[in-house]
Amino acid sequence: MYYVQEIASDIFWVGGTDKRLERFENMFPLPQGVAFNSHLILDEKTALMDTVDAAISAQFLENIEHVLNGRSLDYLVVGHMEPDHCANIEELLRRYPDLKIVGNKKTFQFLEQFYTFSKPDNYLIVKEGDELPLGRRTLRFFMAPFVHWPEVMFSYEVTEKILFSADAFGCFGSLSGNIFADQTDFEGVYLDESRRYYSNIVGKYGPQVQTVLKKLAKLEIEMIVPLHGPIWRENLPYIIDKYQHWSTYQPEKKGVVLVYASMYGNTENVMNLIAGKLAAKGVQDIRMYDVSKTHPSYIIADAWKFSHLVFGSPTYNLGLYHGMQALLHEMASLNLQNRKVALVGNYTWANAAVRDMTEIIESMKKIEFIGEPFEIQSALKAEQLPELDQLVEAIYASLNADSAELVAEGAGTSTKLI
Incomplete structure (x- = not known):
């Protein structure tokens, strides 16, 4: 059965959570599982922000079908080409053959490395600062190389001031109904797992994180939507301060x-x-x-x-x-x-x-x-x-x-x- 949540007007969380997965990247223990976030925007055009891991494909596809309610899917924006976020691209193309896949040049290089299909007529290559109008909404793209893969890009929804931040600001741990950080005991449940996620997954690339933080400093951001873990819609300076410490290798405390x-x-x-x-x-x-x-x-x-x-x-x-x-x-x-x-x-x-x-x-x-x-x-x-x-x-x-x-x-x- 489908399970979705609306995070803003006509923007729906269509992801899922996997409490059974034992290891992230078959390496890092997941005692509380992990969440795979994906979001569907309904406008004059429809746009899906990333897909999810193959382990929850059935739930994910049912969620999309429910939210679309008979509409077609116009765009798939690929912020990160790691398989836990792109495992459903081929299936989406089968269901929606006119689907445009939005990514940068490196995105499509990786796509054709991971998969056997090649659909260049469906590719929409974007660069730094390019915009994609959907109707009353517009997506603006910012390249974030090596946060933590070279093809990573962020998408900024201009109307609601929402930053889709790929793996940045994510964390280990599944979601239990509440998908917003302010609905949870974040420090008690997620902070340690957020730090463990950052240090082991992104930690090597502190200078690149700093570059992206400075690039985004000119934006007004009301919500940060990562691909793993809770969504930030309140107290954004809290998690940004953590990233400032972590990416500059400054200890949080003695x-x-x-x-x-x-x-x-x-x-x-x-x-x-x-x-x-x-x-x-x-x-x-x-x-x-x-x-x-x-x-x-x-x-x-x-x-x-x-x-x-x-x-x-x-x-x-x-x-x-x-x-x-x-x-x-x-x-x-x-x-x-x-x-x-x-x-x-x-x-x-x-x-x-x-x-x-x-x-x-x-x-x-x-x-x-x-x-x-x-x-x-x-x-x-x-x-x-x-x-x-x-x-x-x-x-x-x-x-x-x-x-x-x-x-x-x-x-x-x-x-x-x-």
Whole structure:
């Protein structure tokens, strides 16, 4: 049975939600599933804004048929050519053979790479600033390359001032009836998943996000409609401020994320001591993760959130423990930067963990190492506690200095509605 919602006059949400999907891109855990948003505009001409994943095609096609109510579909605007948003293009062409597919040059290159059909007579190629009149409504297109694919483009509906933002401003997590952010407990339900989505999916492309934010700053925007997650129609500066922090790699708040690998508990013991000593000093925001137990996407999300990171790992096969090596390489690949870092190493006969962690982390930008790396040989000894206390004191002092910097930054910054 069809299920649609009207988000503005004659603009309908015709997407769907998949609570059963286990992994996004077969990689990122989805404990609460994911939403696939698509919208249908009714005017003198009809326009569909993207399609959805193949998993919910039946629901999606029924939604479209219901909203069209016997009308034909004139345009399909493809903001993003990733298969979770374009899986239904071929079926739509079968149902509506005169359908015009709207995209940029790169859109159609990708379309013909993914699919076996070629319908150049149905292609409508648009460029930066081009407009598509639908009747009383007009769509204006803005290219957003590498947010997070090279073909991405945003569509701005001029009358209602609605920004269809492709994957930008999206998040993991399914929708449960309420499709607007202001209808939900966003901070309690969606904020962490929005950060995890941004840092792991878009995080590498902070400079490109900044370019798009500046480009859109001249627009008056009343609603932001992403392809995943809730729609923003109130308090837009809130989510824009998050994107400002995330895309400039500025931590949202001071705090310590302790990440460790531990084969027999000895490295974990050191990390527990560091956490306990910091807590005794009054540090409140402390997170701890075992790389063998926690999916890296959650660790990366908290690395985006907090100011200080402590990594601890044993040497393994004359190198770095595999889980830690993979996590640090992923962080470097995602362009994480501007963090304060402390290191803990463990070895029995060959000392490589600190060396290898340092090498990967030094490849990142604007990283400040705190104190001297703390190393144990197999297990912590009592005589090493004063040295460990020195590292804890260095982290604590850095946190206090960082807190003053964040306060000063907040006092001199205002959030502007794009």
